[in-house]
Amino acid sequence: MNGYNAVPQNGEVRDYVRNGLDAQATVKLSQCWELMSRFRTDRKIWFSLHTALELCRIERPQRSTLPNSSFYVTVRKGKQRSTFTDVSFHIWDQPFKVHTFPNGVSCLHPIDVWVQFAQYLNVDELIVLLEAISRRCRYPIDAFTNRLPAFCRIVGRKRCEAALGIAQSSDSVQETRARLALLRFGLSAPTILHVIVDPVNNARYTVDMAYPQGKVAIEYDGDHHRRFRAQYVRDQQKRRRLRQMGWIVIEVFADDLLTETVQRDFAQQVADALKTPLPGRPQLAYRALTDPKLAIHARKGEYARATRARGNARRR
Structure with a gap:
């Protein structure tokens, strides 16, 4: 190492x-x-x-x-x-x-x-x-x-x-989706491409995302990572050493990002590692991620609801 x-x-x-x-x-x-x-x-x-x-x-x-x-x-x-x-x-x-x-x-x-x-x-x-x-x-x-x-x-x-x-800048589309899943359920924004220095030999380890104060690192693990043995071995060696250094390393896979339910489970896992409650809704700065007014066809939905409301008012 x-x-x-x-x-x-x-x-x-x-x-x-x-x-x-x-x-x-x-x-x-x-x-x-x-x-x-x-x-x-x-x-x-x-x-x-x-x-x-x-x-x-x-x-x-x-x-x-x-x-x-x-x-x-x-x-x-x-x-x-x-x-x-x-x-x-x-x-x-x-x-x-x-x-x-x-x-x-x-x-x-x-x-x-x-x-x-x-x-x-x-x-x-x-x-x-x-x-x-x-x-x-x-x-x-x-x-x-x-x-x-x-x-x-x-x-x-x-x-x-x-x-x-x-x-913000990111290293892959799946890493972006993983970050947004954390924000969607109320966690603060993680540090992207955080560098951790080994105090023993000054080796530098870069993780996809991290909460440095809580010593929690998050690594996206796509199928293509395992296509290359050398890359896979390096990833595993890095994560093993980080755990020895007292870091919690959470690996996230494509299946963890497919639906809102599994995204919440992933966010809960990170919240548990940070020893903090999961709010379940975005912080104010990221509220746009779940704002119904910003959804596709939101205006059409508002128009339809207003039309129904006017119709109901006339019938009363």
């Missing part, structure tokens, strides 16, 4: 995830070029939403109200749409920026894709997507904040503003 440095930079696991996204982008770029050849040459179209994310090597959101399709295309006017099978057209007359690949395929700029997704994602998934774009494209969060005012009368602006108030 002497001299061991467990800082997770440019390692096998990160390369594995990146290579998967790169391969996906290469295939999608070829498919988009082939699809473009079927459009009229005078028709301006831009790939967007899920397709733009794939082209830009960014993880797609897990939960979205966007209907499934093989391709998503944005146009500025309805007459620019076509009737191709499995192509979802979206009219969006906003001042979006465009990125063009060497083969001529164009898609919306990643930050503008995030804004476009606001009408299809709840606050938590908007945060996950923002952090994924920031991580992949190396954009600071301020770049999203500064870009948002360029768009007028967009659906989901309040969700974007709420997401910007909670988002």
